[in-house]
Amino acid sequence: MKVWSTLSGKKEDFVPQGNEVKMYICGVTPYAEAHIGHAMSYIIFDVIRRYIKFSGYRLKYVQNVTDIDDKIINRANQQGIEASELAKRYTDSFFEDMDALNILPADVYPRATGEIAKIIEVIRGLIDKGYAYEAKGSVYFRVRQAASYGKLAHRDLESMIAGARIEAGEEKEHPMDFVLWKASKPGEPSWESPWGGGRPGWHIECSAMSLKYLGDTLDIHGGGQDLIFPHHENEIAQSESFTGKEPFARYWLHNGLLQFGEDKMSKSLGNLITIKEALADYSADAIRIFVLSSHYRSPLKYSREALAAAEAGAERLRRVAGRESDGGNEAETIAAEPYRKRFIEAMEDDFNAPQALAAVFDLARDINQAADIGKSFGKAKKTLVELAGGVLGLTMEAKNVFYYEEVAATEIAVTRKRDIYKLIDGVGSELLKEGRNIDTIRGDVNLLIGVREALRKDKEYKLADEIRNKLNSLGIAIEDKSTFPVWRITR
């Protein structure tokens, strides 16, 4: 397996320290709803994690929650609630989103506010070793002391200062020094420390948590490209200075950022679409396919067209997964191995999900073809579910698909004589309702299909087609299979 590491700037052979891969992915600061840029990042690392497990490694996955910081405090003040309450609200919401996107939960979700003791221990160690200093109740990291500062972002201190957008805090020795412990102002959330009341700086929590839960050296540390500098650079400086061990993380993986129109989607630009909004319009599978159809290190542009295309592709995979192998000749079963091989080769090469996905789509076509001509495809379907479901994390659940259940002839006869348009109208008005309940129309739709089947039998195609067309325009698609009709809600 080859992985591109930001630190070396090239593809490297992936060799973990032991057979349990230690993976740390930067989590969120819960002060607002998570947006689809977050979805992109966490889907990518979910797939990477699933693939590593698929290859036979054990794995421990840690993701932090930065549940205290300036933005949380400010927002909470605006809303007149406690910072902890705001953080909890959005943390809960974040977990809901992750679950809805079929992202496997981390093994540990440490919270900054739950790890104060470890954070203080690390800061104290850094002070003792001369890498940090206290000033007016805050503690800063002394960047000049970390010889290799800038190695991840591939910059040196000089060129960073040349950027000239740095405001030198008067308490800092050097403009690039960053805060490890921030003295709290009156009324702000505060924790006791050797330097007085305060709260942890943003970067230190990740160092403290990864050291605590994964040890001095991680195998994979990941996050969005926007975290390379300063966040991950600072993590390296803190962690390696504290432990005296290099490297802090063997492989640094960073995903490209989601763009919205011409700009990056970000909280500060306010041009974001939340995960919940996206899920209201598109299935989790569609969002995953959208993300995985581009390489993880490349930027990706959000568009309704791209999501709609992904949804159509997702629908095709769902249908394949739902096809039943009606026996067929096992000896003639289609070979799934070539696809599996292609899939693995693609993923082995720096997690080339677009190519892996291409193999999945080709396999899907092969299965459909086999199904159409009555060949057996049980094993191939199993492979499809294993790869697309298990590794790429697609649910492939056909939602809102219903099978016609036979209706008594007498009931059909009675309904045929009465106003079937009324039935259709009833179905339509329920479908258009805000909090519509599909269950309430199932019986009526089923009855309409039963009537339609009777009409077709009697070759009264005009009315039969009218029923189908009317339901279709209401968002109910009917497929007349050779055995029995299937209907689905299309919107």
Added chain:
RNA sequence: GGCGACGUAGCCAAGUGGCAAGGCGGGGGUCUGCAAAACCCCUAUUCACCGGUUCGAAUCCGGUCGUCGCCUCCA
């Protein structure tokens, strides 16, 4: 200003020296009472532009134009 990435069909997007993956869309066909779904065929002689290296370049080198990211909170 410094650092970096990218520019491939109508749209999204792989490929990084040897005949241009995949998805969506579009056109034609098979199946069907007709549809839908599925399947089959077609849909980039060409990879922003210009020049160079090479037997051979979308892929390497130089230049031009354009887009985006980071350098400041951010997945």
